[in-house]
Amino acid sequence: MKSILITGCNRGLGLGLVRKLVTEQTSPKCIMVTCRNLEKATELQEIANKNSNVHILQLDVQKTETFDKFFENVEKLVKDDGLNVLFNNAAYSPKSTRINFVKTEQMLQTFSINTVGPLMLTKALLPLLQKAASKNSNQPLGINRSAVINMSSYLGSISLNNIGGLYPYRCSKAALNMVTKTLSVDLKKDGILVTAIHPGWVKTDLGGSNAPMDVDTSVNSIINLMKILSVEHNGAFYTWEGKPMDW
Template sequence: MASGMCGSILVTGSNRGIGLELVRQMAESPSPPSQIFAGCRNPDGPNAKDLKELAQRHQKLITIVCLDTSSESSVREAAKQVGSRLNNGALNLLINNAGINVPGTLSESGQKEMVDVFVTNTVGPMLVSKEFLPYLKKAAAQLGSQEMSCRKSAVINISTLLSSIEKCHTNFAFAPMYPYRVSKAAVNMLTRCLAEDLKSDGILVTAIHPGWVQTDMGGSQAPLPAEDSVKGMLKVFANLTEKDAGNLLDWEGNPIPW
């Protein structure tokens, strides 16, 4: 299956779950992008084994980058490293995928749980977007005459249905997760702010809900294999245009209300 993605792409949190599957499907597409930077907070740790094997099979395409999105210095260092390896200094697509969840009922949630989850899920995508912005701007400028798209220059923030304030009454009892929901609702606002801020540069910013996916985070009860979620998301990414800027869509392209 063609991924529909081209140019250079960075995926954060790409050593397992949805991030690993994103990198795998893009790399194994018959028309892969030209460069994939696979962010991983601990490339030498046991959780990176599958990503390393994948990168080994696609040595010319995949570069593993040490990137802890909860550390400002790590994000800066990763931006420097990626910048020195980008073709023409341009990054076409940033996928802010890294995320965490913790047991999160009201009684389980204190300051530490709220702040830790916020730092990774909300501050992380903000810092990564900020530090990689010069490369996204360069890509947008190089393809200046084209419409906004993930092929030109875009930021995708992986959000969730659980971020939706309007839908909360329909699913709160099923997933009473204070830190996670609050952090992802903030990701939606980050998405809207970035979309407004960067539209004059021609950079598209959209939030995506990947579905309830069979990963370590989603658990074994989840109905959707990562393979199907990612197949769907890549199709959605390939068709995103200016009208999707600042919106939250699901993995099949359906809009989710704030």
């Protein structure tokens, strides 16, 4: 894997993935990380200052009108190698939980960030993903060729929903799962793998302090899973440990 782009890296799982990737013996040649506010991304800047392969790019996944310019910035970094991995990690969950409190604005904003953003960013960067897939056509389906990884959640599983609530987040992640499946069908001919991962219930701003798992445990397992992604993972939904999840 020569290159990887991860969205939403100012904190939480995105930041954890960056921390882990720079310590890998075979750290990618180009690690592109995004955040909405560069000034607030102090820890990300510290990592980039110490690791020349880390490049911070400004991106708000809601602002799809900026994706053409963003494509140009990514292309300058990956050049003729194309983009091996797009990791759609940026996510949002409003605080409301029950039907009496859910608002239209919350539903729309959550879908914009969690579903529409990843789909449209994948579309924008598709030529770079295709270039990497073509250049590494001797490689099997996986991250060393070309892959799109969507950070989903068990809360997006319809069959596992037995407590209700969390309408914006649940619905947006269920929709992201459908995006994952549909992309996996459309992009398989190009040699691009697409899969969805549930990172576990993790102690982050989104997961809350009651979560049983720390960030390092989750991201270590996710990166181990990334390394073994293959055709059998295409269009499927897995836990951070590589166990199949119910849709």
